[in-house]
Amino acid sequence: MQALTNKAQQVDRRPMNLLERMYLPTIIKGMAITFSHIFKKKPTINYPEKTRPFSPVFRGLHILNRDEEGRENCTACGLCAVACPAEAITMEAAERKDGEENLYKEEKYAAKYEINMLRCIFCGLCEEACPKDAIYLSETFAPADYQRKQFIYKKEEMLIPHPINEPEAYAKARGNKVVTSQ
Amino acid sequence: MLLALDFALILEKLVLILIVVMASLGIAMYTTFAERKVAAILQDRRGPNRAGPFGLLQPLADGLKLFFKEEIIPNLSNKFLFILGPSLAMMTAMMTSAVIPWGDKVHLFGRDIALQIANIDVGILFVFGVVSMGVYGIMIGSWASNNKYSLMGGLRAASQIISYELAMGISLIALIMVTGNLGLKEMVVQQQNGWWNIAKQPLGFLIFLVCSFAECNRTPFDLPEAENELIGGYHTEYSSMKLGFYLFAEYINMFVSSVIMATLFFGGYDCPFVDESAISQGWAAILGVSVLMAKVVAFLFFFMWVRWTIPRFRYDQLMRLGWKILIPLALFNMLVTGAVILYFNK
Ligand code: SF4
Numbered sequence: 001m002q003a004l005t006n007k008a009q010q011v012d013r014r015p016m017n018l019l020e021r022m023y024l025p026t027i028i029k030g031m032a033i034t035f036s037h038i039f040k041k042k043p044t045i046n047y048p049e050k051t052r053p054f055s056p057v058f059r060g061l062h063i064l065n066r067d068e069e070g071r072e073n074c075t076a077c078g079l080c081a082v083a084c085p086a087e088a089i090t091m092e093a094a095e096r097k098d099g100e101e102n103l104y105k106e107e108k109y110a111a112k113y114e115i116n117m118l119r120c121i122f123c124g125l126c127e128e129a130c131p132k133d134a135i136y137l138s139e140t141f142a143p144a145d146y147q148r149k150q151f152i153y154k155k156e157e158m159l160i161p162h163p164i165n166e167p168e169a170y171a172k173a174r175g176n177k178v179v180t181s182q
Numbered sequence: 183m184l185l186a187l188d189f190a191l192i193l194e195k196l197v198l199i200l201i202v203v204m205a206s207l208g209i210a211m212y213t214t215f216a217e218r219k220v221a222a223i224l225q226d227r228r229g230p231n232r233a234g235p236f237g238l239l240q241p242l243a244d245g246l247k248l249f250f251k252e253e254i255i256p257n258l259s260n261k262f263l264f265i266l267g268p269s270l271a272m273m274t275a276m277m278t279s280a281v282i283p284w285g286d287k288v289h290l291f292g293r294d295i296a297l298q299i300a301n302i303d304v305g306i307l308f309v310f311g312v313v314s315m316g317v318y319g320i321m322i323g324s325w326a327s328n329n330k331y332s333l334m335g336g337l338r339a340a341s342q343i344i345s346y347e348l349a350m351g352i353s354l355i356a357l358i359m360v361t362g363n364l365g366l367k368e369m370v371v372q373q374q375n376g377w378w379n380i381a382k383q384p385l386g387f388l389i390f391l392v393c394s395f396a397e398c399n400r401t402p403f404d405l406p407e408a409e410n411e412l413i414g415g416y417h418t419e420y421s422s423m424k425l426g427f428y429l430f431a432e433y434i435n436m437f438v439s440s441v442i443m444a445t446l447f448f449g450g451y452d453c454p455f456v457d458e459s460a461i462s463q464g465w466a467a468i469l470g471v472s473v474l475m476a477k478v479v480a481f482l483f484f485f486m487w488v489r490w491t492i493p494r495f496r497y498d499q500l501m502r503l504g505w506k507i508l509i510p511l512a513l514f515n516m517l518v519t520g521a522v523i524l525y526f527n528k
């Protein structure tokens with residue numbers, strides 16, 4: 001039979017010789033191996049105290065974006081919901097009233113915007129689908145919770161802090177995200 | 183006069199018993215912790231480190247958990263025997279520590295107190311009698327559970343003990359031929375004045391070591407509770423503190439057999455290169471106890487080290503090792519020892 005890789009090894013099926021049947025030499029060899037592991041570095045990261053750094057392209061919790069003036073980008077077009085393979089996104093659109101121009105960038109905005117994090121598979125297709133750069137996936141993941149309903153994230157939970165009113169929180173939420181101006 | 187003296191003696195022994203029981207319980211508790219830590223370290227993990235500093239309160243948490251678990255007695259089990267099983271396992275595990283010399287005498291409250299609960303002449307025979315009774319706890323518990331996996335575990339435990347007790351006994355006979363007495367205290371005194379017995383009986387020690395792994399149901403001989411074939415083995419049906427007793431008994435057994443091995447082959451409470459008679463009695467006792475404990479810790483570590491290195495034997499391999507290798511080897515060792523003694527005594 002043709003081997004698929006060159007890693008295949010013939011198994012030695014000879015009956016054990018006397019030395020092997022004494023078990024002891026191999027046992028001592030094995031014990032030396034386990035002993036050497038005492039001095040090895042442990043790969044574990046002590047989680048709550050230390051977190052693993054994620055790469056800038058990590059796909060974690062969603063963030064709803066604002067523009068430089070702090071207006072919400074989302075126009076409730078529903079393209080993200082269509083693109084979502086897990087059908088995790090629901091929204092309700094509303095029309096922008098006079099005097100709300102400083103709140104919403106477009107004439108139509110999402111009055112309600114929810115993502116069910118239990119359904120979401122963090123594929124990032126919503127981010128790709130969005131024509132307004134209104135949603136992107138950040139470098140955090142959804143924390144554990146006791147109830148399912150806590151995993152349905154509301155718009156308020158995902159909205160990025162206001163860039164002018166709370167610049168530090170905005171920068172923090174922005175993280176390593178590369179800003180692409182459209 | 184005689185009565186008054188006896189009362190003091192009883193009090194002294196009671197206090198000693200209390201200390202020994204408490205100490206073995208505490209040590210067993212922390213051995214479970216050490217087991218998990220050692221396992222973790224050998225596998226490049228960190229091990230329990232959440233409860234208390236360095237995870238030191240973990241055994242307390244485990245114990246509490248066991249206490250609060252629901253007590254389940256299977257419907258079709260024999261209730262009396264079902265409860266008797268773990269109690270017996272625990273009792274026999276504790277009983278062996280009665281004859282172990284923990285150290286030399288101390289002088290307290292105007293009395294010479296020997297750090298040994300009972301210095302009986304047949305100490306070592308007592309130990310073996312009690313240790314082999316430990317399997318009754320397992321057998322009774324497994325029988326009473328009315329579960330085929332438990333029963334199989336119990337059967338395995340019984341046949342394993344029978345097979346390995348023999349080799350252990352024979353290796354011990356060779357040791358007794360060398361030392362010339364059965365009392366544990368006398369053996370230690372002998373080793374204090376001369377060589378440790380490991381130098382005289384290396385093969386005997388090896389056999390004894392392997393057999394004590396089997397007697398304690400430790401990997402590579404943990405067939406009675408082989409998880410992947412028998413679920414939990416003899417304690418499949420047990421829950422709550424009854425399960426805790428079984429697990430605890432295993433660790434106490436491990437502790438006791440470490441002490442026995444240290445006493446028989448490694449000089450017990452004898453500290454090498456130190457002349458105990460040259461220092462004051464109190465210090466000598468403290469030194470003795472701590473030296474014995476150091477040896478025990480080394481043995482316990484060895485038990486765990488082996489457990490996390492060697493996979494479990496298959497059942498036929500276990501039997502072959504016991505009957506076809508260890509027993510002939512032990513007999514051979516005994517014969518050679520006898521011949522050497524005969525030759526030198528002439
Ligand atoms: S990341 Fe994927 S699954 Fe999650 S909401 Fe966006 S499109 Fe849906």
Ligand code: SF4
Nearest residue numbers: 074075077078080130
């Ligand atoms: S997030 Fe983007 S794609 Fe989704 S509704 Fe808003 S603007 Fe449309």
